[in-house]
Amino acid sequence: MVPPVYFMVLGAIVFLIAMFGFLTRRSLLQALMCLELMTASVSLTFIAIGRSMPDGGLGGMAMATFVIVIGAAEIGMGLAIVMLYFRRHGDATTDDIDLLGG
């Protein structure tokens, strides 16, 4: 049986990759993909931690289910925003979105 710490390390690595991608990708769609990757890594970490809990992993799985549901809602919103932005501007790169700049 693979000890849970490996899954946690894998989750951390995936999270860092996703984070790096989120910070460096200029396309909004790619950024959204990175977000999804981040939630996935977090779900993996929850499940790995849940395995070592006394309830036998049910709590971790419940948390992962919540993350998936929230992630689905979030991706719906995010995709809607990206689509509207794309319709308005003809492209969707993070460099052009700087209206909040002081």
Place this chain on the structure above:
Amino acid sequence: MTPTLTAFLVPALPAAAALFLAVFGRRMGERSSHVAIGALALSLIASVSLLVGAFGHEGPLVHATVPWAVVGGVPIEFGLFVDGLSASVLVMVAAVATMVFVYATGYMKGDARYPWFFTVFSLFTACMFGVVTSSSLLELMLFWEVMGLCSFLLIGYYFERPDARRAAFKAFITTRIGDMGLLLAVALLLGRYKTVDIPTLLAELAKEPKAFMWMICALLFAAAVSKSAQFPMYIWLPDAMAGPTPVSGLLHSATMVAAGVFLVCRAYPLFVGADFLPMIAWPGIFTALYGAVLALTETDIKRTLAYSTMSQLGYMMVALGTGGLVAAVFHLITHGFFKSLLFLSAGSVIHGTKTQDIREMRGVGKTMPITGACFLIGALALSGIPPLAGFFSKDAVLASLLGATTVQPVFGGTLLVVGLMTAVLSAFYMFRVYFGVFRGPGRKYHESPRAMIAPMVALAGVTVVAGAINLPGLRVSLAGMLEPGVVEHAFPWLMAVSACAAGAGVYIAWESTRLRRALHGTGPIPPNLQRLYGGVFLRPVFAVSRFLRELNLDYILENLVVAPVLWLCGLASRLDPDVLYTAVFVNGVGRVAASLAAIDVTVVDGAVMAVGRAGLGVARGSGFVDTRGIDGAVDGVAGGTMALGRGLKRLQTGVTANYALFMIVFGVAIFYVAWWLAR
């Protein structure tokens, strides 16, 4: 109404009118005279009711005081004091003033400063009422001084003319010299007795040694001499003619000059007690004669009347100087009536002929018959022709002089002879004017307006009957009020002599007028006139009068009065009298004024400026604190916030990646801190 309230109203009403006119006069214009005359008419009614109350009243009718101030622990009381003397003088002043005010509405018509005239005129009359009703010497002095100020304003009413300015200044300064006496007397008495109540003072002074009483008398008399234009302080009186004629009519009959005589009357027990009477009699009789002689050759109709006023005031003084209090007050009252009548008539003549020179007035009586008749009645009264008022009062004065002969034959005899001579001269100068101005052929003039004629006629009526107030043997009379219980002696032969003297004066005047007409080539010189002229009477008298005029005693006197001051000032080298007078009175005062102005500029203005500068400095300091401190703090907060904002806004790049990075960094940091705390 109580007598006290009535007595208060007498001076208060014209004073209130003056105050009212000072504020609203300009807006009221010609209507302002209604206010003044209305107030004065009410004062007249109040005075008459006081006089009625004073008849047969034991002691003073009103003696009420109120505490005015406490100075150095000494209570200063102001109040009212009305006895027979005050009441009778009040009625005369109020009656004459009312008539003169009505006259002034006609005389001053169309004048640019009409409301101002009535303002000052009301105040002037109010002050005379105040002098007469004062119970306190300090209060009396107050009114006395304000009256002096009003006389200054009224004599200098035509201040566009230099002679009016000079005359006003001269009157003010000359009377002020005498006022110093009053001030010193008040100071001495206040310091010694801690009171200024006149009846109390008179009672206290009666217990003092003669020398002290004498000194107080001298101080009070100095004030009376300058106010009543007695020798040698008469110099302001003839020049005071520069004022409008109504002013002369009031100032020279009922108010200003009467105040001096009234002061002596008020303090009469003191003058008697101090044996001061001869000191009053000698200047008095000299002034009477001197004024009459000067009036003889005067060519200005108003100045002639001014010298006549001087002379008549001398009569009053000499009556006081021989114990004739009743005679003096009697003559004061009748003189108030007939002299104002003469002045008003003269004003009417001036109004009609547009000149004051009697040589240019000819036959005025033909076309101005009412004025002529009024002047004639006034002249007859002044000359002492029976049965006019002046006859009785002048006779009372002469009787008082005669009474003095029984005690001191030489003193009384001299006074009586000079008094009779003056009576002759008075009739002479008065009728010289009357015959010269009103009789004979002349140009056509217009009679004056009704507003001027009506008061003249009223005064003429009073002049005819005023002698009745002191008929011997009458139950209700002036003598009965002033000196109850004292039986007045009537001297029928003296009355006859006095009437003859007046008649002689009129006759000489008539002959003199005929003579002058003859000399002007309008007729042959009758032989009896040649004798009359050639040494018996006319030539010496005219010679003396001309000599006195050329001697210009006025100027010399002006300098005699100021000689000690001159000596002190080290100006004795400048011998020209006019220059000396100018140097001391005019320039001296001017110099004092200049130095005061210098003090004003350097010290007072300096202090004011220093205060101003200090205030400016404080303001600048507080302004600095305000702009730099308070505003600085406020601005600083704002500026700091702005700077912080400018600094912080750099963080807001708008670049999504940056926000994500911050989120991550701070998220990690928060987790790290939470972990560290939970450890």
